[in-house]
Amino acid sequence: RKIKECAKHVQSATRIAVLSGAGISTESGIPDFRSTDGLWQNSEVREAITRSCFSRQPERFYYYFSQLFLSWSDIKPNQGHQALADLEKKLGKWVGIATQNIDGLHQEAGSTNIVELHGNLRYAVCQKCGTTKSMNGIKEKIQQKIVPLCDCGGILKPKVVLFGDPLDMQEFRKAQVWMSQADLIFCLGSSLTVTPANTLLSHRRNDSTLVIINLEPTVYDEEADFLFQGLVGEILPVLVSYSQKV
Numbered sequence: 001r002k003i004k005e006c007a008k009h010v011q012s013a014t015r016i017a018v019l020s021g022a023g024i025s026t027e028s029g030i031p032d033f034r035s036t037d038g039l040w041q042n043s044e045v046r047e048a049i050t051r052s053c054f055s056r057q058p059e060r061f062y063y064y065f066s067q068l069f070l071s072w073s074d075i076k077p078n079q080g081h082q083a084l085a086d087l088e089k090k091l092g093k094w095v096g097i098a099t100q101n102i103d104g105l106h107q108e109a110g111s112t113n114i115v116e117l118h119g120n121l122r123y124a125v126c127q128k129c130g131t132t133k134s135m136n137g138i139k140e141k142i143q144q145k146i147v148p149l150c151d152c153g154g155i156l157k158p159k160v161v162l163f164g165d166p167l168d169m170q171e172f173r174k175a176q177v178w179m180s181q182a183d184l185i186f187c188l189g190s191s192l193t194v195t196p197a198n199t200l201l202s203h204r205r206n207d208s209t210l211v212i213i214n215l216e217p218t219v220y221d222e223e224a225d226f227l228f229q230g231l232v233g234e235i236l237p238v239l240v241s242y243s244q245k246v
């Protein structure tokens with residue numbers, strides 16, 4: 001019943017904002033960070049994937065980065081990503097997705113308005129001259145444990161936001177505006193513990209509907225109008241298909 005009630009809100013919404021996290025991609029085979037089998041359970045990994053490790057020991061940074069993020073093979077969007085793309089393409093909603101993920105799976109599923117709060121794996125940027133290179137061109141080197149260098153000699157850094165890095169403020173502001181204009185907000189597969197990404201929720205309108213879908217409790221559960229504790233890839237497609245019918 002709850003899901004049908006929620007579907008009515010989805011149906012009547014015109015602008016939908018989404019804050020997604022690692023939990024939307026676990027069903028595609030990518031581990032999240034804070035679950036019992038999440039990446040941050042390993043303290044060595046947690047310490048290596050940081051700005052300070054990148055600056056002081058790029059070899060160590062790249063060793064773990066390569067194992068964790070360049071080893072994905074055949075990763076495809078799942079039904080959760082697809083359901084969001086359907087909201088836009090089949091139901092004609094305006095959907096803006098602020099994702100904390102770097103995997104590019106929302107784009108691959110067909111969603112079009114996306115802010116990648118924590119960057120992406122498509123590019124690397126020279127720390128000396130600022131040139132942007134495609135990650136495809138340097139991936140092999142990294143996998144051979146060679147720290148990738150720019151033509152100018154500077155070290156290339158993946159275009160991802162590490163702990164200790166600032167966010168792209170222009171993109172962040174775009175996501176704030178999406179939140180403030182939305183009549184319905186989905187939080188999908190995120191523990192909502194990481195700042196400033198989670199502060200986006202403070203920009204929501206008082207009369208907007210907040211829907212949280214997450215396996216485990218989140219920091220914002222009490223604020224949710226609809227809370228579903230379960231798999232995004234199971235619940236969201238049902239919600240979207242009901243909202244086509246109600």
Ligand code: OAD
Pocket residue numbers: 020021022023024026027032033034035038100101118161162163188189190191192193194213214215216217230231232233
């Ligand atoms: P977390 O690992 O903190 O949270 C993922 C949440 O998704 C957990 O609460 C899981 O219970 C839930 N979950 C896992 N699989 C799910 C599924 N199939 N369906 C529904 N829920 C599921 O990941 P994020 O909140 O994304 O940033 O973490 C935010 C940031 O912390 C990341 O972007 C990364 C990390 O440090 C940086 O590295 C800067």
